[in-house]
Amino acid sequence: MNRLTKFDQFYLKVKHNRWYWYFSIFCRVILAYAFVVAGIVKIMDEKFASGLSEIHPMGAYLTALHHTGYYYPFIGIAQILAAILLLIPRTVTLGALLYFPIIVNICILSLAVRFEGSLVTSPLMVLANLYILVWNYDRLKYIMPFKKIADYGIVKKPEKYNNKFPFLFFIGVGLTFGVTVLISQKGFDIMPRNSMSDCKKQYHQTKYETIGNEFCECVHAKGNLLDHCLDEFKEKKERIDNN
Incomplete structure (x- = not known):
């Protein structure tokens, strides 16, 4: 051995x-x-x-x-x-x-x-x-x-x-x-969740609520690619943070 x-x-x-x-x-x-x-x-x-x-x-x-x-x-x-x-x-x-x-x-x-x-x-x-x-x-x-x-x-x-x-x-x-x-x-800035309503709860009553809702609509209503919706959300979030 x-x-x-x-x-x-x-x-x-x-x-x-x-x-x-x-x-x-x-x-x-x-x-x-x-x-x-x-x-x-x-x-x-x-x-x-x-x-x-x-x-x-x-x-x-x-x-x-x-x-x-x-x-x-x-x-x-x-x-x-x-x-x-x-x-x-x-x-x-x-x-x-x-x-x-x-x-x-x-x-x-x-x-x-x-x-x-x-x-x-x-x-x-x-x-x-x-x-x-x-x-x-x-x-x-x-x-x-x-x-x-x-x-x-x-x-x-x-x-x-x-x-x-x-x-x-x-x-x-x-x-x-x-x-x-x-x-x-x-671990993620934002997630699509399983439904539009659950998705919109993530940034409810925060300064990101509007862009968060736009992300949810991008995924759940418009059916765009997730990467596209995430990129848009990231750009908008950076603009808000820089202002």
């Missing part, structure tokens, strides 16, 4: 801790549930987030996606397959590998169009997926481009887990959740 690195030593310690194991199961179940729900919608050929206007940035994307023929249910099948593989202990690594590119794509899309419906959940799902991948590092290390790896094989489930509660880890989980929520709420 090659000499264990500090990471390998820490990894083996984590794999023998009951609370890290519980958290891996929690992540698997939550991720699987999310993709089963989303996948069934697509297989049933129902439009995802059907309440969004078709001229909303995300609504326009989802409408176009809904009209892609068999590609739309194919995505649903891939999501459900990834979910099932995640739930089966012997195939969890394969499920996590299939899940990862799908959820990263959803996350980037949510950030790009500032869709509040998944602005919090999709980054957290990416992190949960990464946790599962790291949890299964003992399987993944053989396909990673490392020159040297510690060949301690697949880590077997211990007969007795260490019950020490990892306070720092779960404090970090809580802080990550809080920071993600904070960024989703405060």
